[in-house]
Amino acid sequence: MxxxxxxxxxxxxxxxxxxxxxxxxxxxxxxxxxxxxxxxxxxxxxxxxxxxxxxxxxxxxxxxxxxxxKEAKVTLADGFKVKSTDGDFQVQAGMYAMVDSAWYGDSDTDFSNGTELRRGRLSLAGTVYRDWDFKLEADFAGTTQDTGTTNNVTVTDAFLRYTGFKPLAFTAGNFKVPFSLEALTSAKYTTFMERGLPFALLNARSLGGMVSSSGDNWTGAAGLFGDTVTAQNIDDEGSGAAARVTYAPLYQKERVVHLGLGGQWREPASKASSPFLETVRFRSKPESNIITDALASSSITTTASGNTFGVSSGRLVDTGNIGGDVNDYTLFGAEAATVWGPFSLQGEYMLAEVDRETGNNLGFDGYYLYGSYFLTDDARNYKADKGVFDTIQPAKPFKAHGDGWGAWEIAARYSALDLNDEEVDGGDIRDITVGLNWYPNSYVRLLANYVYVLDINGGMHDDEDLDIFQVRAQVTY
Incomplete structure (x- = not known):
C-alpha cells in the first residue's frame, strides 16, 4: 500500500x-x-x-x-509516598522526632538537668521526570543555647540533584558535606544519642555543589562549598572544598568491612567580633546536648596574641576564636567499620591543621572507637552504595500479643578530643559512653546512655570529671 x-x-x-x-x-x-x-x-x-x-x-x-x-501508587510503609506507575514522578513526606532527658552528677561546675526536643524535623523529597531529585527538610526543634532563643526553624536540607548521567550525580543546595562516616549517617540511625567528640572539628552542612558516584561496594564524592545557611558575615563568606571515598572489600548480608578516607579545606569568613580578621573556633560538649552551665560571657577573656577563651552552654573544651588571622584550615579523616553478625566495630580519626598569618600553625585532633552487640537475632544495616549505616529492621518486631521483642543492642565507646596546641589552651578531653538501645520496630527507638568524662586537661574545666545519664524516645516516619 x-x-x-x-x-x-x-x-x-x-x-x-x-x-x-x-x-x-x-x-x-x-x-x-x-x-x-x-x-x-x-x-x-x-x-x-x-x-x-x-x-x-x-x-x-x-x-x-x-x-x-495518569495513575499513581500510594504507599505508607516508609513515610507517605506517592509514585507514578511509570516511575517518572515521586513525592514522599516524612518526619522524625527525638525527645531527650539528661541528669548530671556532682562536679566542680553546676550543670543543669533538663529535657528537650532534640530534633523535630519534617521533610519533603521526590523525583521529577525520573532524573531530577529534590529534598527539603526543616528542623522545628532548634534551640540556640548561647542566647536562650528557642523554637527556631532551621533548614537542614534543601537541594536539587540530577542523576541523568549515570553513574554520576550532581547536587546543588544545602546538604551534608562529604566527610566522616558518623557525620553522614543520619542521627536517626547512629548507635549513640550523640556523635563522638571529634565531630566538633568538622563543618557538617554547607551551601554548595557536589559531584558524586557509586558502585555496588564503593562511593566517591567531591564538592565546593560556601558557608552555612545561618552564617552572618561582615565580609566575604567562608568557602572550602571537601571529598570522600569509601570501599567495602567485604559486603555480604551481616558481613561487612568498610574503609574510608576524607578531607576538607576551608577558608573561614571574617567575624563580626573580629572585623576583617579571619578566625576559626572548635568546641565540644561531652556527648550530651542538654548540658548547660552558669558560666557567663564575662568569663571569656582575650590574650595578647588575640585568642579569646571561654566556655558557655556546657562546652567543656573550647579553643575560643583563634587569633593570628587564620588563612585556612585543613581537616583529614580516616574511617573504618565492620559488621560480623550481631557484632559491630566502628572508629574514626580526624586531624585539623590551622594555617595562620601570624604565630605558629596549630594542630588539633580527635578519635573514637566503639563496639556494639545485638542481644537478639539482628545486625546493623550497611548501605555500601552510600557508604553509611541505615535503619535497623528487627527480625521480630515487638507486638503486645505476639512473640517478638524487637531488637536489643548494647554498645560502648571511647572518645577523645585534643584542643591544646601552642598558646591555645582549649582543653584535652576523654570520655566513655555505654548504651542500651531497644528497637520495637523500624519506626520507634528507645535509647539510654551513660557518659563518664574521664579527664579534662587544660581549658576552663581543667581536671574536672563528670558523669551523665540520659535517655531518648524517638519516632521516625
Missing part, C-alpha cells in the same frame, strides 16, 4: 465515523479511528489475520501505557 492510499483510507474512515449517530443510552462502543482503519485494511485484504491480531495487541499495550501515566 502506498502512502497516498493509506492517507485516503484514514480520511475515509474518519468521515464514516463522523456520520454514525451516537444512540443515547447505548452500551455499544463505537470503534476508534485506529480500530476502524484496521478493519478496512483487513476487509480489503491488505492485512493478514496475523498482522491484524498483532496490531490490535500493540494498540492495546499503547493504550494501557498512556493510562498508566
Amino acid at each position: 502506498t502512502q497516498e492510499q493509506y492517507e485516503a483510507l484514514v480520511k475515509a474512515q474518519t468521515a464514516q465515523a463522523a456520520t454514525v449517530p451516537a444512540q443515547a443510552g447505548s452500551e455499544k462502543r463505537l470503534p476508534t479511528q485506529e480500530e476502524g482503519l484496521l478493519e478496512v485494511l483487513l476487509t480489503n485484504g491488505l492485512l493478514s489475520q496475523e498482522q491484524y491480531a498483532a496490531l490490535q495487541v500493540k494498540n492495546a499495550e499503547d493504550k494501557a501505557k498512556k493510562q498508566e501515566v
